[in-house]
Amino acid sequence: MLSVVALFGALMVITSKNPVYSVLWLVVTFFAISGHYILLNAQFLAIVNIIVYAGAIMVLFLFVIMLINLNRESEPNKNRWIRMAGAVAGGCLLLVIVAALKNTEFNTRSAEVVTGDIGLIKNLGKELFTTFVVPFEISSILFLSAMVGAVLMGKKN
């Protein structure tokens, strides 16, 4: 049921004519994915997914789309070559994804071994700050530098 919602939402994101609808369908998709996380007993991941993606990033998307006010009249006609190039690029991406997934085995076993509380916040925090502390800190520095860059670009004008 959740998977149906997720897939349908994702399809509607790309087939909707109106970009605002696309964003709203994307929010629906995020909710379905959060539902999956809850089924996996990863409550922290689920709620953070909602707070960060549905609650903040999608709002900013909506913001931009509402402000630039896309509609059929103002949108310039794309010529055929651009469409072709888009199709080729999309096909390449599909090829890469299929190639990457081809050799992975479905290790359903590991899901059975896990006791089910791996996604709870206590275990997640312990893992992040012991085993994965270096990648965690590096990614936070990456975010910080992105923020500083954005502020700098904003200040220039």
Next chain:
Amino acid sequence: MFLLAIDWFLIIEKLVLVAFIVTLSMIVAMYATYGERKIAGWMQDRHGPNRAGPFGLLQPLADGGKLFFKEEIIPSVSNKFLFILGPALAMVTALLTSAVIPWGPSLTIGDRLVPVQIADINIGILYVFGVVSLGVYGIMIGGWASNNKFSLLAAIRGASQMVSYELPMGLALIAVLMLSGDLQMSKIVAGQLENGWNIVYQPIGFLIFFVCALAECNRTPFDLAEAENELNMGYHQEYSSMKLGFYLFAEYINMFISGVVMATLYFGGYDIPFVNEASWGIADYWLSIIGFVVLLSKAFFFIFMFMWVRWTVPRFRYDQLMKLGWKSLIPLALVNMLVTAAVILWLKK
């Protein structure tokens, strides 16, 4: 068959609780509109509503009836589906938060311990935070679907304000989490019963949280989304009849719920100060009822504070609002968080 053994009592118990709390939020919100106007009247040396019923007590019912029977106008250029979805979302997100609040000490019915809380999930606070962050959608969708410049401007103002003020709110919450060491609402309250209220340890955190709660509810001095003298009326300008009522009503429900959340996080939830009510030796359903009433009275006090602020402080300008949020509240909340962390670390050593 064993797998299908559903705990019917649990389902009934939760259903009753949900129905009770939703009804209660509605009634409180209804009479908060009355209270708002009475308090406004009192502060401005007027009478306030006093025609419908004794002391005007039937005024909210009359207003509700009027809103229901008004003609419903959906602008022909609007986006119909989203136009209806907007107020519905505003209402739903306003009511959702009440699910994780512990409303009183647990009851014993027969040989069952019934917690007076709909869902005691172990990410309680984050859930509140998540629902609050979704509250933006009601405003944004409504403002955009109306296809009106003023509505859109107001919706964008409201959304950017709510997104900005979520950050200091979250940082203030982190300090509370460090004190209690748990995200579960029931454990936060239990910790306060033991060690004293969080307001004693976190006065600055509470101040930040209170200001952010004002901003999240779109209350004056942060009601830029409905600044009538520059935006005609705000994001709900094109709305009429009960859809408009839903938007206005959602604001009052939000006020009530954020009052309850503040009481729970900083003022000990259902705890009575300086008294150990468990030693009175009365039946525990009385304790539950007393705890519930205490929590409600704390929440009403906060609602009164909200109204007091509204009729005292003038509205901010937009740049002042952003400056306050990003340049004062966030650094203050960060410092508060760091100091709390340092003190906790120092005491534990």
